[in-house]
Amino acid sequence: MGRPNVGKSTLFNRLIGGRDAIVDARPGVTRDRHFGAAEWNGQRFWLVDTGGMVPGAHDQLNRAIRTQVEAAVATSDVVLFLVDVEAGVHPADLEIAQYLRTARRPVILVANKADQLPKDTRHLAFYELGLGDPFPVSAAVGKSSGDLLDRVVEVLSTPDLRPGSVTDPGRQPGVAGGAEPGVDGGDIHVAIVGRPNVGKSSLVNRLLGEERLVVADEPGTTRDAIDTPLDYEGRTLVFIDTAGLRKRSKVEDDIEFYSTLRTARAMERADVCVLVVDALEGMHVQDLKIANDAWERGAAIIVAVNKWDLIEEKETNTAVRGERELKDRAPFLEFIPFLYLSAKTGQRVPKLLALIVEVATERDKRVPTAEVNRVLERLVDRQQPPQPVGESVRLLYASQIGTAPPRFAIVSNRPEAIPESYTRYLANGFREAWRFTGSPLNLKFRRKREAARR
Template identity: 55%
Template sequence: MKLPVVAVVGRPNVGKSTFFNRVLGQRLAIVEDRPGVTRDRNFARAEWAGRQFYLVDTGGMVEGSDEPMDRLIRDQVMAAIGEADVLVLITDGKAGPHPLDYAIAERLRRAAKPTLLLVNKVDNLGSANATQHHDFWDMGLGEPYPVSSTSGKGSGDVLDQIVAHLPEVEGEEEESLRVAVIGKPNVGKSSFVNRLLGEERLVVSDVAGTTRDAIDTPMQYKGKRLIFIDTAGLRRQSKIGEGVEFYSAIRTERAIERADVCLLLLDATSGPISVQDLKVAEKAWDAGCGLILVVSKWDLVEKETMTAPQFEKEIRDRAPFLKWVPILFTSAVTGQRVHRVLELIVEVQEQRMRRIATHEVNEVMRALVTRAKPPAYMNHPVKLLYATQVAVAPPTFVIFSNHPDAIAESYQRYIQNGFRDAWGFNGVPLRINLRQRGEDEE
């Protein structure tokens, strides 16, 4: 990454995610008043005083614990520390210095990187009684900075210090292609992303629902910068509870909305595609994203009873739009065809950004109309007068007609399929808007 990285670390429930959200000015990380809500490294881009950097929220670190989840989170925190240019240790001013704070501080000293010590939950900042942060001087990390992440008090001074410690970078960061990895819980999304990245960047556990936030993870591929958004799985609405699961579902939908391309992971061992999988696919398609179906755990399927062509046919038969969606059979365990998805992502995005010249659009439309004219409307002929592409991402065409409201959906599909036969647009939703002749084309 060209931009510097600032990692926010600390023991559980000291307000790391609240500080993370405060700096970003939006609620990207889930915040609940109990430990263990944040588990993965959560990347987000931040800016202060004209400097841009990545802010990384991490899970609560518990030194000495042998609990499986605590060990996984600890590994993630250590990875974040290793990647960071600046470290921010968050402590709890109300509770005072804690033995875990000292243990984490010792790790940060060994990292030998610029480190800021924040004493959070100092809500009376500015009053004569706001002295509890002085108790943290003996942690050996220099001056403790009192802040209230909830109200924002003191955050400006801290950000000034963070920016002062950032390394200088040259040049602008290249444009990124955002890829949301979506699907039901526990289909192997995090394992798949880890396999692509070649390292354990995301927490992987047999416990369903391990990923809760939408996690942004950058990588480079053939000179292009991809950002993978590993999301919490979408469940049926009736199964989404309060608190963490509710906000996880919202963040997954937001991840789809801000993605360029979505990878929908399907569990091969559960059959071709479920109703819930189909709903998730429709969410991505309706949002205008490119879409690729990735059938995971293909190594576990008995090939004598289910072949890839048969599996693919059963998927495509579930919805008309799936005819145009690439399907890839993979295994995160063996690595089978996992990296082929990178080529597909780039190809689908190129289709999503493709622009067709107006004269070519009208030539194809006239050929389609000559082959099959639209049905008449109240004994008057319906004419398609002119067509042009007005947008990309997704490709959008406007067709002007003397009776646009009279053109049946079946004929609109005929035109759309004709456009796809001419230009492809595989993996990409194609939109056609009908307008009355004489309407402004803007």
């Protein structure tokens, strides 16, 4: 933690070995707490990157960021307080140092941007803060980052760690118990996607039971994709709250463009995408595009219609009628569950967790080969494939060749002659038999000789 633009996200990315937080020369780019798993000298722990504290600032966003920072400090075993040796001791550094003394957490004073080590001695000025020896590093080039991790592990190895801290994510209230950082082990990765300001952060905060992500009226207050684990009935759900997806034509600067790319990457590694839609605005073309992108990437999808509490004069069939209209516009939505909820009031939010586990399980479902062939035979008996002129088309046998999402190979003597309409017929028949609720389903046709080679 520290004031804006002292290199917190750069150090965070350096220590976890990747580019998880957006790094930019402008202050205030990091707004939420970012969680990253790390391991050093056999010690596993979570690192938390926070937004920049601006003492004395009273606008809504800076108040929200300060609340986030204070929550991170309160649940930490050790605080890395970053200062900028190029800028020298700043009045904000003095105020933050005073706050940290009252927080009563172990503090390592990290003097960043000391690029000329070991000759650089500018870090010595920070003894003025009264927080012990300044630890000079250069996050940008990695100088002394290993030594800093040695120091972190040394502090973490002391016996009187505060319960519920970030050393063991399993001890955090509402956070995955016993989950090994960086290892899937049955984890369900959930991307929260949607246009800006539809309530994605509010929904995640409601699910987690705390203000983990900055929520403000300003659209786009979440710029990074942030991984946050949650334990639910023995499964670890890892939520990725994404920056609101925007149309590419509206992506104007580097940060917004990079946020959009980050969201796309989050969708790629998600098992389940929860598309959050504003009930007052309805589903836009951009919402359908986001859902289709997630579907094409192989993720299971749930449509969460948020702000349902604000819809007045609802009738019994209001939701059903709206769904039917949407599914007529985008046929793939026929297989996707809709949940009408309110992140603000909590209405139906607990059902979302159960639905996430359900669609993830459907996406991982595997069907025995004998059963696949029984269903295929029944479907072919019901409706033969179209027979073009020449050799007749025969479907010989089928098997499931993969999961997440389910993938089936059907062997035919003439796979090139099978039209898209018949492929849809078979896919719908497979769904009748095994559901695969919320999950894409892929069918591949192979010639008999190709199947034999495989």
